[in-house]
Amino acid sequence: MSLDLPEFQELDVTKVAERKAAMAFAELRRPVMVDDSGLVIAAWNGLPGALVSWFLDSVGNVGLIRMMAGWPDRSAQVVTAIGYCDEGGTQVFVGTVEGKIAPEEAGSNGFGYDPIFIPGGHDQTFAQLSDDEKDAISMRRRALDKARSALKL
Numbered sequence: 338m339s340l341d342l343p344e345f346q347e348l349d350v351t352k353v354a355e356r357k358a359a360m361a362f363a364e365l366r367r368p369v370m371v372d373d374s375g376l377v378i379a380a381w382n383g384l385p386g387a388l389v390s391w392f393l394d395s396v397g398n399v400g401l402i403r404m405m406a407g408w409p410d411r412s413a414q415v416v417t418a419i420g421y422c423d424e425g426g427t428q429v430f431v432g433t434v435e436g437k438i439a440p441e442e443a444g445s446n447g448f449g450y451d452p453i454f455i456p457g458g459h460d461q462t463f464a465q466l467s468d469d470e471k472d473a474i475s476m477r478r479r480a481l482d483k484a485r486s487a488l489k490l
């Protein structure tokens with residue numbers, strides 16, 4: 338079932354996931370799980386964070402790379418927060434991958450910011466890795482592993 342929830346103007350994916358989960362539970366009155374993901378650029382004090390889809394919709398990956406010109410520190414994190422809510426309350430499980438913004442777009446796998454994010458320990462973007470390679474190290478995998486073990490799924 339699909340549920341349209343309001344978007345929160347908030348940088349922190351953890352807070353967005355927590356509010357989304359609570360709101361979805363209030364609506365559906367049954368256990369819910371939501372996902373919110375973001376791109377956290379260190380030199381920009383965390384921008385765009387959870388607002389990344391606004392950046393991608395307006396300037397795209399290429400625009401984002403251009404906006405990084407003049408910022409020598411290209412380090413960034415990709416973060417997924419999984420929010421879970423049931424009668425007992427809300428819990429959030431966060432997965433993070435440290436890396437950096439690529440000098441140019443590369444690769445055609447994946448979606449979103451995959452072509453411009455190079456995970457630490459690699460010299461290729463997420464979009465140059467196979468689906469299996471990305472899934473093995475992704476922020477979403479890390480968040481889901483935490484959720485699985487905490488919720489005993």
Ligand SMILES: O=P(O)(O)OP(=O)(O)OP(=O)(O)OC[C@H]1O[C@@H](n2cnc3c(O)ncnc32)[C@H](O)[C@@H]1O
Nearest residue numbers: 344372373374375387388389390393448449450451
């Ligand atoms: O809340 P908004 O910002 O409207 O977006 P959304 O709910 O539709 O989507 P997400 O939080 O899951 O993701 C925010 C943006 O991050 C991108 N994104 C999410 N997961 C990603 C991944 O694994 N690799 C690359 N980009 C990703 C996605 O394309 C969106 O533009």
